[in-house]
Amino acid sequence: MTITKEAFVDLQEKYNKVIKLLEEDSKLDPETEPYLSKYLARQILIGMKANIENLIRTEAADGQDNIKLTAMLGAVYLYLGMVSIDTEEISTGEKHLEKCKETIEKHQEKPEVILITLNMYNQFGILWSQREPGKSKVYLEKAEHLYKKYKAEANVPLDISDLFHANIETYNTETALRNLEKIYTHTLYYLAQIFGAMKEALKSSIYCHITLQRQLQMGDYDPIDWALNAATLSQFFMEQNGFKQAKHHLAASSYILAQYRNELNQITERNEAYDAKMETFKHRSADVARCWAKYGILLLSKSKERLLNHADDIDVNCSMSSDLSKLQITSESSISTEDLQHLDFEGIDVRSYEAQVTDQFILTLEDARKVFINAQQWTTKAQEYYTLDSLASDYIEIVLDQTQLYLNLLFFEDNPENQAKLHKRRVNLLENILDKVNSQYYLHYCRQVWFELGRTYADILDIKTDKLRESDSRPTPQALSKINNLVEKSILHYSNFINSFQDKVTGKLPDKIPEDAEKPFLQAYFHIAALHGRHVTLDKQVQLKNTEASLEHYKFVSDYCDRYGKAKELVAMEYGICKEMVALLPIKIAKLSAS
Template sequence: MASVNIEQWRAIFDKFTNAQNLTDVESLNDPRNDPFRSKYKARELLREIYCSLKSFDGVEVDSVAESSSQQPEEEEAVDGQQDVPGLCGDSPEGLRAAKLAAVEYYLGVNHIDTEELPAGQEHLGNCMTLLEKCTATSNNVSLFIHVRNQLGILWAGYDEKEKAQGFLEAAESNYHQYMKDDGSPPIDMAEYFCAQENMLTHQERVRRFELAYTHTLYYLAQVYQNLGQTERAATYCHSTLQRQLKLNQYNPMEWALNAATLSQYYITNGRYMEGRHCLSAATVISGLAGDIPSEAAAQESEIENERRETLRQKRADIARCWIKYSLNLLQDARKLLEDNIGEIDSDHQDELRNARRRAEEEEEKGRKSTLLFDSEDTFDSIASLEEKVQCLFPLDFTEARAVFLEGQNYVTQAKEYFQMDGYVTDHIEILQDHSALFRVLAFFEEDLERRCKMHKRRVDILEPICNELNSQYYLMIRRQLMFELAETYNEMMDLKLALANRQADTQSLDSHSINKFNLLCSSSAKYFHMFLESLRSPEGKMPEHLEEEVLRPALVARFRVARLHNRLISSSPTDQLDNLNRALENYKYVVQYCEAHPEARAAVEMELELSKEMAGLLPLKINRLKARMGSNN
């Protein structure tokens, strides 16, 4: 039987090397009007390799490739040639099948890279068909994993999530089974077309194989996220990030942003230790991307300008994740401490303090069971940053203020990039979070006057923006701001009245207190009215049927306006009567709307019940006032 000589293999090796260089290096410089020029050239070389391999069918195969049982450094020549065992049972048939499968894989990736997905899918399918002749061994397990990864990506792109899941889970299974059965660094499929002197080192084989598996986990995390399996997705994402650090295969800013994004899953599930760890790691790793270029440097170089914008935006995104961390921690603490009238339950507060002592004792144990990012170069920096931020629920104003200040610091950082000029929506969302930080901090403040000042800060943050925004382009955002401002003024009004009532009853309030109370009351009503007016059609008509997204806010606004008019303090009987009639009109609207639209009742159960009660009581109060006015006349 004839043999394939070294020169023939050398020709294949040279073509493969050229194809890789065209794909990985030359393609980066392809012109915009011919973006795939180098990859098309690489494709032709791969086809030539495939034809050469097919022509060897039934021919005894000799090669300079090493035996899979040897390390790259161990070179043993026999008559000037190296024996190449089959990749499946050491048979020539298995060897040819694996090599042909590898070329099909590279052709598949090539077609996908050039946006020819059906052709890419066909080649990857051919690769899978050829691999069916083989069992996974150290010679081909890398190819098994790579092709399943590619098919997983392909089907995910087609939105065939279950198919993608199947291929990727098969790749994951290939990895675990191989590590259990063998565990030695497997041959990379690029080595099928590589001369002995160019074979990979032991360490490089390990790195490439582990990186392929890291990609499997990364793709699985995305597939699980798309399937709604969020907990599983978070676990795989965390493992991916950890492995990328360990293998030192990551882009610092991309890694940091992924870690910060993962933190949002943890904090929304009350896992603040993990969330803090992710954000601390994100902050530290983002620093490895280097300093932000100066504005002068950015003006001189397009590359520096792009780098400046990228670094500034992604660091601002990480800052926004820190804001959410602080805000969620405070809000969850409030939920734990709040009694049925919206104040701190002191008995429960003591219980939580005792529970915290036990939690602190378990913290170190808990940390050890957490997936930590323990890169040797960054671990100390991450741990140092974590120590500055608490992850246990704040239980009093001092602790809450420390969390608030951390959040407010990141508000300042985020606003430096997301400015009103160019990032309207982002800027306003940051302002809303800032307002929310003040609101939840006020819950922990016992001094009512200081609490009222915190709500005034919310007004100072939101009111200028609300009045500046164009309703035509930012209607939904303006509605949010109007409603929040109305509620904020309402809270300030309640606090001012509570302060005044500590010194005297309502009838004895001094004129300054009455004027302040009425001003806050009117300001709240004004913004509720503005919200309701925004619901009108272009013709100026109020909708007969409220859409779901505005149903509750609109009915609550009507209820609050009624309550506000009922509470206004006036020495003029005529003004009192006018306020009571307006209150009655709005209470009736809530009742009548819910009678006409029964499906709305569930959205405003409490408000509806009180509206019914007030709609029955106010006419009596109005008649008594009219009677007094008549007798006075």
Template sequence: MESPLKNIPMDVQLELQDKFEKVSKLLNEESKLDPPNNPYRSKYKAQTILNEMKTLITYHMDDLASDDAERPRIHAMLGSVLLNLGVTSLDVEELSTGEEQLNNCIDTMEEFRLHPLCIIFVLNALNQLGILWSERDDPKRSLELLGLAEQTYKDFKADQQGASKAVSPYDLFSTSDKKDDGEENLEKTHTLTLYYLAQVYGTLGHTLKSALYCHNTLRRQLESKEFDPIDWALNSATLSQFFATHNGFKEARHHLAAAQLILDRHKETLDQQEESTEEKDAKLERLNHRSADVSRCWAKYGLNLLQMSQSRLVRLSNEDAPDGRIPPCVEDGSLTLRNLAVSSLISPDEVENLTFPSLELDVLETCVTDKPANVFEEARPIFLNAKDWLDKAKQYYTMENHASDAVEIMQDTSRLYQSLIFFEDDEDRQSKMHKRRIDILEEALGQLNPQFYLPICRQLWFELAETYTEMFEIKRQKMRSSDEGPTPHSLHKINQLVAKGVQHLNNFIQSLYAKGTKSLPEVIQEELVRPLLLAFFYLGKLYREFIVPDREVQLRNLNNSIDAYKFIVTYCDKHESAKNLMSAELGICREMLELLPLKLRRLSEA
């Protein structure tokens, strides 16, 4: 509670308090009940009262001496009114008026911007202007305003050094003994500043900076205990995906463990609550839904770790570092967030200790490593952990209720097997894992109607073709390295795998036919050009891999192969953008179109 003002009569102060309370009730309570045909009724009423308050305060400001001790409070009172006028104007879509009021709020308190009575209003006004300019698609201006809010908060904390604490809007107008927590209000406002900064940095493409602000927002929410547990967990798990895709596996695991712990605690709280069945079911549904999402993030963590391990080992085997020396960060598998920080013009120290000290996460973190795998024995536990999380996610995301998500989970399961195969030396076990991939993908495909799920079916046809091709390569290599030579069974198996690959590629290609025809359109959708041309590229290869004694069949397969390569070359010659997309494969296609006709002629003349 602030003591009564000398420069404003007590009856006016009481009137201001009464009007402030009416405005608060209109904005916080009654506005939620406004009818659909008059959605801003309460906000317009609040604006009328706020303008009356503005008139009263301005009238009594005119006679204030420049050294009057009450100037900061009276300026803060006017600033509070201007802030509310600005926010309500934005709410009723009067954007220019709202911007003007918010700027007036800041100008009114400029002299006292670091004063405990004014700081909350200054920060809120800067936040609101930052949001406004972000919505106007001017993230740079938004960043300037939000950056100023962040710096103003830091300046206030440094200036106060634990002395006077921020005063809330309620205490500013109240003449009663009831007191609001201004310091808590200040910290909430600053947390919002960090949250908005995270969004703007993300919009500007400063991904690491955005991630750092996201983490700090989450940490402050934890410390203040002001957060929705499900939203918090989902945000933490989502942030983990950024770290995992930038080799920050220690940080990724920590954020996933934090998300899991918060969800577990929330479930315990729900289990203890006595509510109606309908209310509890709704809360449990939301919990189960988001728990499945966090499970999928755990699985993505494992998949990313296996894929990074594979890439690292390939780099090591190629020894592509200068002078044949492998950088230590690759050699020992350490993280590269510090490297990313340097390239992002961020101090490497800022990416250290991205943790939540208030949470005990050791048990959850030890369930899976954050180090890259070097051998199968190290890769397998990562694979099993990720697969367990996918199995948990499947309990919620079923084909009956969430077909698209269920298929994505099955695709991730297939990718896990694919990553594990890299670490497996035994060809028979490799083949078995490819077979498992095929079973998973074909099960998914068999439950989808292409008429309704065509984009997903295209993905599955393509992935199945790739999987059959990889399995064929293993069988062919095994046959070639065998001292006994090919057997009828092995030849049949190879031809069967090749035929399946061809079938799925043709399904993919035919799905792109112009409606009502059996031919492709002249121009393919941009995002489908490379997949289509790759499908023809793989077809050209597979048609040459059939092992058949019948010369007519051989000739037909060679012609099919030539046609596939010819389609790629013709399309690329007509479309320069396609030529750029297929730069690595186009040279091979042209070479094949020189060699295969010669082979075809020799076979025809034999």
């Protein structure tokens, strides 16, 4: 017999109340009762389950009504499972999802049930994502294959909300089709996360891109989130040498942000809501600017690495490409060449943003300067938001990026005088940080800066020393003084780095340095040892003092590595030199003492 309209009206009212509780009221729940609305929704769902089961049992429904009631019961179990997962009752959630599966499995491809089925597999994927990613992947791939099969058959689904309508004329086909696509987009998003968790990073990135493309096509996205996700994905592509794809994703990110800015400009009422949106826009625009800067840094760095590895006839001997679509795919790979051919966005024109910087590996100083200038402009833009006064940590990181830009540009510069000038600009940036921040509060960053300054002054020292060595004329006292001054500054900053590990009370260094700092700590000691030998002086007493200081520092590294065997692996080359110097320098000290 046919189910009465009244029965459907009652279920529809309860369903609408559940959706309101889950999608609206739950956002306003107090901190003391974060799941209040979800618990209320669960109580209504339990009542709905009993009503539907009673209808199935007593009304002896058949045909279309039977399938519809089965779908409704499956939907109730689905929501019960989702509520349990959201309220961290995982085992209960799993039981509800299993009941959902059991209820609908004979009808899972029918129009009334397909959306419930796909949602259910997604929820199973979420459920198992933390515990067993492999099992999560199985469920999500079931959803993926089922969606593709359903689409191929060109069937029109019934929306879950329409299941609870008595009047068939009120069914919203457009909404159902849109929700079908939305659920599938979620499937792809979850698969991207699972492939990432399973260390299949490239496959994960492909799914991320497809998710972004679908959101773009459907117009179903938050502009800020979309732009940030596209920019984040670009960082992965550039690390894989996919600079063409990275640039495209950054350009798309900038395009979407520009569109959003235009929308904000159309708002006439400038209230708190507008201010909040504008603040978020500025914040995330600065983040995208930082991603553009990273692009420039990495393009210069990878170009440098490529040239170093292929010094001779690079065009013939180097197969390294900046375009992922040209990546050689092995037969064992889980991705195909076709997957890599479609990592661009349809429906938006981003050519003007792409035109600002190349995606080809750099070969000349002229091209390196273009990339450098572009990246430097982006760091300046990022610093409009990330200032030293408001967000010091981010500001310091941006300055460190700027110093990396100069360091990478240095590789392409052959003129020693220009190299020294670039180093000096790095010094100015780094010393400015030390002048303006409290080393106690920003110790982690100050350590990086001290180490970088030590190395940079040593690099300038190398340039000046080479210049003196190549000159036929006798060095002036001013030139020698400059050499010694560079030595002292390098030692000073390396020493500041080392001393930052001292105990605040005793002033002594720990016997064992934390593992994450062990390598640079020993390298700093090693560099100071070498630097003490680079002072230029005719005073035998000063030479003796410097040589003794060198021995002391070489011996420290040698003894530390002998005491902690793993440290030898961290500084293998330095350790070998230290051993030699510990044996040789006492002889030199003896001669200096005798003279």
